[in-house]
Amino acid sequence: MGLLCDFCGEQRSMVYCRSDAACLCLSCDRNVHSANALSRRHSRTLLCDRCITQPAIFRCMEEHVSLCQNCDWNGHGGSASGHKRQTINCYSGCPSAAELSRIWSFFQEFPPLPDSNCEQGMGLMSINENSVSNFWGAPENSSTIDIAKAGKMNDLETANKLNPWIGSSSTSAVNPMLCGAGQPAGSVDSTTRKLALSGTKDLGLSKDDFYEDLNMDDVDLNFENYEELFGASLSNAEQLFDDAGFDSFFELKEISAANSNCQGEFVTEASSAGQAKPMQATYSNAVSADSVMSNPGSKADPSLCIPTRQARSSLSLSFSGLTGESSAGDYQDCGMSSGLFMGEPPWCPTAPESSSYTPAGRDSAVMRYKEKKKARKFEKKIRYASRKARADVRRRVKGRFVKAGEAYDYDPLCKTRSC
DNA sequence: TGAACTCGAGTATCCACAGTAGTTA
């Protein structure tokens, strides 16, 4: 990745495609992602104007630059800079320049492209309404309030027109904080996050929908030993999860808080390290939190994702203060939104109810946790729909595929062998 | 208290075969 387009190597790269791990100019973006229906699903976002390697998360309206989380924090001061910032949404499909300008209200600020063909090409783009899937809610919820204030997205109908992601009222603009482009260290203020969450209710989305999309269920899977992992520091972590709508964590909190003897080093560390610091997850056994939070179903190296049972028993997940070692980029490939770990402010004052747990409450929480775990969907991503279609109709004997023409005991097309 | 047993949850494996990727002529 670099300044020049990874595809043509000539034009200045402007957008980042996580699926391709490529930085592309607008022209090549259109060419590459109009090739087929699958490529049109790739979510892209702007490149950081400073490092030109990471997907941008925010647009600084004061400096007119797009910044990734790293550059926003390191060179820009994050939210502390006081600059008015706008969240940069992901998009998919082949939006036109006009549509991009509606997704990104600042799009017109961009200097004219050196190659006029690019802009011309952009004008030829079209959004494929059927080629994209929903990652998250509508932009008026997931973007910053500034958009609405600016009157760019204050009309739901207008927003829906821009939104091919959720059926008839969908958007192609997705908050990169929540989309697959990765979740860098967060400087999204809590207000924004709460707004985004409250918006889910308006859209008919539940919190379950939210954390399912963010693979939080997978996190549950990894953290079998949640009571040990979270210990009694839940009062802090609770706020973060609560902000993000993770009621499962609230349940964990209830369960763990009932076990008052679950005190770890982490508690002391988190409380003394100062609440202004974003947290960093660390493993005592050198397994990075990144690894743990990343795709739990990975077969490539399970040991990196899911510690052995023995190791898990000795694990202590530490949500301590932020250290400079943990860059935003470290989290960008996490299946889970790292905003959960890097949000600002990371730790809010302890919730008043956190100190009053009863055995009944614990039982209730355990029950709810088990029910939710039972109802959890283990959906896997289908990479080849054609293969799935064939497998769906392929005849089997005791679950195994059989050669065409041979006897079978299961026909998915008629469910009974008699047919 | 520890051993043996049961139960449930989760995971690995198997199968055929179309499609993809890489190599060679």
Added chain:
DNA sequence: GCTAACTACTGTGGATACTCGAGTT
């Protein structure tokens, strides 16, 4: 450099066997 032919590999779903931990006897 391009094309065709060939080989090797991948991924798909359902049933089953297996492992492991927790609970019970």
